[in-house]
Amino acid sequence: MNSESADAALRSEINKIFRRYMEEGAAPFFENYFKERIPEEERLGTARVMDRTLERLKKSNMMPSKESLYSQIFDLANYSYGEWWFAIRDLPNPERRRQLANDPRFVDSVASRVSLKFTILVRGVRQGKLRISSLSPYSPVNTALKALLVLLINLNTPQAQNDPQKSLLFDLYDRIFRKAHGTLKMLSMGLGNDAYASWRTLHEAECILFLLDQGGPALCRAYVQHIVYNNAYRGTITDKAQVDEIFLNMKAEMKAHDLKAKDMKKFIEYGWLYSSPAYQRLADDSKLFNRYAVPVPAKPGETTLYRLGKGPEAQSADYEEFQARKGELSTWDHDKLKDFKLNFRDGIEMLAGLNRYSEWYETASEVTHSSAIFFYANDQFFFDLSTVALYQLSLRVTRMFRKTMSEAFAQSPQTAEMVDRLYTDCCRMLSDQEQRFRTIYGVAVVPDEDSAHVKPSRLEGNSADELPYGAATPGPILNEEEDKGWI
Numbered sequence: 001m002n003s004e005s006a007d008a009a010l011r012s013e014i015n016k017i018f019r020r021y022m023e024e025g026a027a028p029f030f031e032n033y034f035k036e037r038i039p040e041e042e043r044l045g046t047a048r049v050m051d052r053t054l055e056r057l058k059k060s061n062m063m064p065s066k067e068s069l070y071s072q073i074f075d076l077a078n079y080s081y082g083e084w085w086f087a088i089r090d091l092p093n094p095e096r097r098r099q100l101a102n103d104p105r106f107v108d109s110v111a112s113r114v115s116l117k118f119t120i121l122v123r124g125v126r127q128g129k130l131r132i133s134s135l136s137p138y139s140p141v142n143t144a145l146k147a148l149l150v151l152l153i154n155l156n157t158p159q160a161q162n163d164p165q166k167s168l169l170f171d172l173y174d175r176i177f178r179k180a181h182g183t184l185k186m187l188s189m190g191l192g193n194d195a196y197a198s199w200r201t202l203h204e205a206e207c208i209l210f211l212l213d214q215g216g217p218a219l220c221r222a223y224v225q226h227i228v229y230n231n232a233y234r235g236t237i238t239d240k241a242q243v244d245e246i247f248l249n250m251k252a253e254m255k256a257h258d259l260k261a262k263d264m265k266k267f268i269e270y271g272w273l274y275s276s277p278a279y280q281r282l283a284d285d286s287k288l289f290n291r292y293a294v295p296v297p298a299k300p301g302e303t304t305l306y307r308l309g310k311g312p313e314a315q316s317a318d319y320e321e322f323q324a325r326k327g328e329l330s331t332w333d334h335d336k337l338k339d340f341k342l343n344f345r346d347g348i349e350m351l352a353g354l355n356r357y358s359e360w361y362e363t364a365s366e367v368t369h370s371s372a373i374f375f376y377a378n379d380q381f382f383f384d385l386s387t388v389a390l391y392q393l394s395l396r397v398t399r400m401f402r403k404t405m406s407e408a409f410a411q412s413p414q415t416a417e418m419v420d421r422l423y424t425d426c427c428r429m430l431s432d433q434e435q436r437f438r439t440i441y442g443v444a445v446v447p448d449e450d451s452a453h454v455k456p457s458r459l460e461g462n463s464a465d466e467l468p469y470g471a472a473t474p475g476p477i478l479n480e481e482e483d484k485g486w487i
Helices: 003-021 024-037 040-059 066-088 094-101 104-126 140-156 164-188 192-234 240-256 261-275 277-292 319-329 344-352 355-368 372-376 379-404 406-411 413-441 480-484
Strands: 293-296 305-308
Touching: 003 024, 003 040, 024 040, 024 066, 040 066, 040 094, 040 104, 066 094, 066 104, 094 104, 140 164, 140 379, 140 413, 164 192, 164 379, 192 240, 192 261, 192 277, 192 344, 192 355, 192 379, 240 261, 261 277, 261 344, 277 293, 277 305, 277 319, 277 344, 344 355, 355 379, 379 406, 379 413, 406 413
Parallel strands: none
Antiparallel strands: 293 305
């Protein structure tokens, strides 16, 4: 069947549907939508499934009114396409697919599933007046962050190659943006506990991304090397000579850090931290502190604490370094290098400077592992906390991405303006949600710089629409079908 014949057959099917159930004059508008959304080879089968589904709905007295059907017909097209695609996905022969599109029994079997799901998932949900709440996918709490995340996914996808040797940072951005988008979807479904557990994973990923971003190519190479160590340890590298060489290098590195054989698994997962500038800074500060700290008098049995002493003379070799670090070291009461451990909380999180979220992380761990908190948690509390936490994290990662893409954005100022506009809107929304949290629960959330100086948009006269308007967003990588998760 050539393209003209296919278009004519499709037009006939669509006109038939509108003639029976609505008004034929509106058919051309729907035909344009159909052609934009449905692949050409699936259009005829999808249209016939739609027609048969409407017959079923009419017979079962579940047919929407003509007025409602004008909006719901687009959902029906999406559900019909999803079921049709699934039913014939393993049939590569186009002729066989056309035969099935002309088989009333096969079409009816697909339509039976569409009518049932449409009745429950679309018609049942859309009855009654629309009520906007924070749970609603139409709420600005949801749409502000969703718009930013989808744009970032679109912009990052061309750079992400799922190859740590070539695109490590962009691969991490891809995973974080998509995970954050999925977490937002959980919130729109009212799954506060699940969203909070998902935030825990995002927090771990953000800390790693922050350190790699700060550490540059050298730290990225160290991180990739530890992926190689893990592959050798797990047996995914089959060349014995290569594995032996990898283990020799790994043991030499472990010895340099005074680690034993029992520490191998921890070193494989976290040993790359020794190459981070944050760890090197901690080690250098430790040397200065041990050199110039003095003990604070303590009572018998009490832990000895320290304070920074006078420091070196002006002619000393480390005088300038001491002066530069004196402000930080004056906050120490012990050698903080001793706090460092090869784990997440005392390693990655501490070096990333995000350990102010340690209590949130610990609580999320309890929710994740089905403790009593999981079974008896205040769902609304975790919904509200997850909303704030997800916004804070997403905005921090957006700032990192903005810096990573600075050269590309300089070449495309309209794209940069679009990102900045959505970022500003999300900052206002975050401020609004933080204030709401304080009002409801009487406690402040962990502070974050994105909302520190921004008034909530609901209390302010202007809106995000008054910000400079940028160019259109690139075509969606997450199309509506994926976003709805209906296939």
